[in-house]
Amino acid sequence: MSASAPALSDDLDPALRARLAALSEEGWDVWQRFDEEVRQHDWHPFVPADYEHVLQTLLKLRAPGLRFLEWGSATGVITIMADLLGFEAYGIELDAQLVDVARGLAERFDSRARFVAGSFVPAGYRWKSRTGDNRIGTIGYGQSGYPELRHPLEDFDVVFAYPWHGEEEMMLDLMRAYGGSGARLVLHGGAHGARVYRGGRLLG
Ligand SMILES: C[S@@+](CC[C@H](N)C(=O)[O-])C[C@H]1O[C@@H](n2cnc3c(N)ncnc32)[C@H](O)[C@@H]1O
Numbered sequence: 001m002s003a004s005a006p007a008l009s010d011d012l013d014p015a016l017r018a019r020l021a022a023l024s025e026e027g028w029d030v031w032q033r034f035d036e037e038v039r040q041h042d043w044h045p046f047v048p049a050d051y052e053h054v055l056q057t058l059l060k061l062r063a064p065g066l067r068f069l070e071w072g073s074a075t076g077v078i079t080i081m082a083d084l085l086g087f088e089a090y091g092i093e094l095d096a097q098l099v100d101v102a103r104g105l106a107e108r109f110d111s112r113a114r115f116v117a118g119s120f121v122p123a124g125y126r127w128k129s130r131t132g133d134n135r136i137g138t139i140g141y142g143q144s145g146y147p148e149l150r151h152p153l154e155d156f157d158v159v160f161a162y163p164w165h166g167e168e169e170m171m172l173d174l175m176r177a178y179g180g181s182g183a184r185l186v187l188h189g190g191a192h193g194a195r196v197y198r199g200g201r202l203l204g
Contacts, residue, residue, distance in 0.1 A: 012059075019084060023109055024051040027077035030101060034075070045138040046074045046098065049162040053193040054078050057186055058085055061158055061196070067151070071120035071161040071171070072139075076102025076113060078160060083113035087158065092120045092145035118145025120161075122153055122178050127170045137167040153178040162188040176200050 073091025083089035119142040
């Protein structure tokens, strides 16, 4: 998008736009408290994505009847955003306290977004990199969240994650192994804000 191009969200219904803005604002407040109370004392893998950037990406991807999953949904802002935009939206987060925060936020925003505590890594998956370095960065271990979601990974049309540096390859491999054939994987971050993949290929 060029600097002068209007944002896609300019076309949104004003009431929805206001709701999304309030969600983002509250998300940043929750993050600030989390940063002060948790991250400044102990390292934690949660850092939030740029919500406005994510909104622009989701607006390009949304279409009726799509199912959305956020890997590592933290405080739930992005999953709730997806729900408000019309996706059937789910989040999986390893930290159960963050899942409680996300559920509270969903309630306040009258959102049907669903959250489960667990791992986005399906049971039985093992990451084997081409280089032999099989470290999985900040991705934690835990019981797979899919059984509680009642949807395997292949049921999702759009999967979103904000990987730490070096975690992208494993996420792409996981999607190739377990994702639906037409599903898109959105990886937030880097110079372009978000990269969208389908079948392991970069779309944009
Ligand atoms: C970089 S943060 C991104 C948070 C949120 N998706 C966003 O973009 O604002 C990564 C999140 O993934 C969570 N996480 C790490 N390993 C996980 C796993 N195996 N399953 C589910 N969540 C995980 C962390 O606790 C953290 O909240």
